[in-house]
Amino acid sequence: MATPVERLVRGYLDHLTVERGASVHTVAAYRRDLARYTAFLAARGIDDPAAVTDADVSAFLAAVQAPRDGSAPLSVSSATRALVAVRSLHAFAAAEGLTPTDPAAVVRPPRAGRALPKALDLAGVQALLDTPDTTTPMGLRDAALLELLYGTGARVSEVLDLDVDDLAGLVADPDAGVRLFGKGRKERLVPVGSYARRAVEAWLVRGRPSFAQASSRPSPALLLNSRGQRLSRQSAYNVLRKAGEAAHLPVEVSPHTLRHSFATHLLDGGADVRVVQELLGHASVTTTQIYTLVTVEHLREVFLAVHPRAR
Missing domain, CATH: 1.10.150 (DNA polymerase; domain 1)
Incomplete structure (x- = not known):
């Protein structure tokens, strides 16, 4: 029974x-x-x-x-x-009226521990950025993608949504920056460093034309696939994954890895957390403050490794 x-x-x-x-x-x-x-x-x-x-x-x-x-x-x-x-x-x-009350309604689920973002160190980022073969159109595009992700801290969707015309201001004025549209279409202006600018210029001059002619309907997108269409999110992830493997990095690399690295390296260099908040496009500084935990943990590791009386 x-x-x-x-x-x-x-x-x-x-x-x-x-x-x-x-x-x-x-x-x-x-x-x-x-x-x-x-x-x-x-x-x-x-x-x-x-x-x-x-x-x-x-x-x-x-x-x-x-x-x-x-x-x-x-x-x-x-x-x-x-x-x-x-x-x-x-x-x-x-x-269904099978019980008079619901005893489980007041029981709350367990809270997960806060997962710290996985950021690469400077040597890891450099190894990753060095992987594209910039003698080929594909390598020039991949280099532009990697440099933009790390150089601006942008979300991958924000970079993939860029059109060629969005970068026109940088040609006339290197200090102009690029306008990105984040969650909720919130707009922000982000500076673009010299490495990212040079990578984008090289792609536009020596790589993009050969990709663009593969399509009968020209795309305005900055980053194209080999068929002349806007680069997809999945393709961008594949670029990062293959670059991480080529660089022999110990962690799996995604576009968000470079965003985490961008924020962590800025804070390590002394940047104010509210400046980093604006660059990342976070609505609240609380979201950005998780990166300060990463830098504190890094400081702790260094202290334990080198201080003669740390242990």
Whole structure:
């Protein structure tokens, strides 16, 4: 005989499949998490969903993160997924009138630790920027992409959205900078350093014309693919990945890696965090301040490595 809790789980999984149209993989994940939850309640002598309290749900969350039976603890993301399944189950029971209350509604998911951005050191950036073969049109384009990403700290979408006309001001006035449009189409003016300017000029003069003639419909985009169309986000990621492999870097490189490196290196050099905020296009300085944690961690590593009384 199935217990009331087990019958509730079966009914909820049927609801997911039939009424919600959830995928097979989603239902399977919920089934695994709810089986774990059912076993936990049974071990506490609870077989009636109406008898479950918020303390029981909180105890389940603590148990999957720090199990006492020798099993592996769930990661924060997996524990959060399990709690979502449990909360959905109890919300369903309450909505269907199967229980008088929803004991899981007040239980909050675990907080993930703050992940620090992965930034390359100066030598790593230099190795990455040195990888394109600038004797070829493809290499000139890749060099322009890499130099723009690191030289401006722009998001990859902001660089890929640039048109040739957007750089016209730089030709007339190297100090003019480039206008980027970030989230919410918020506009900002970002300086472009000499290395990025030279890479862009070399691409425009010696590389882009050969790519542009591959299409019968000329694109205004600054960065083109070999078919003469605007370079895609996926292609940009592939350029970064291959450059990282060619440079033998120990971490996987993405366009955001160069954005992180841009911010970290500016702060390491003494730049004010609010200046970096404006350059990155962050709406709040709080978002930018995570990079200060990176620089403090770097200082700590240096201190521990070289100070005679650090250890």
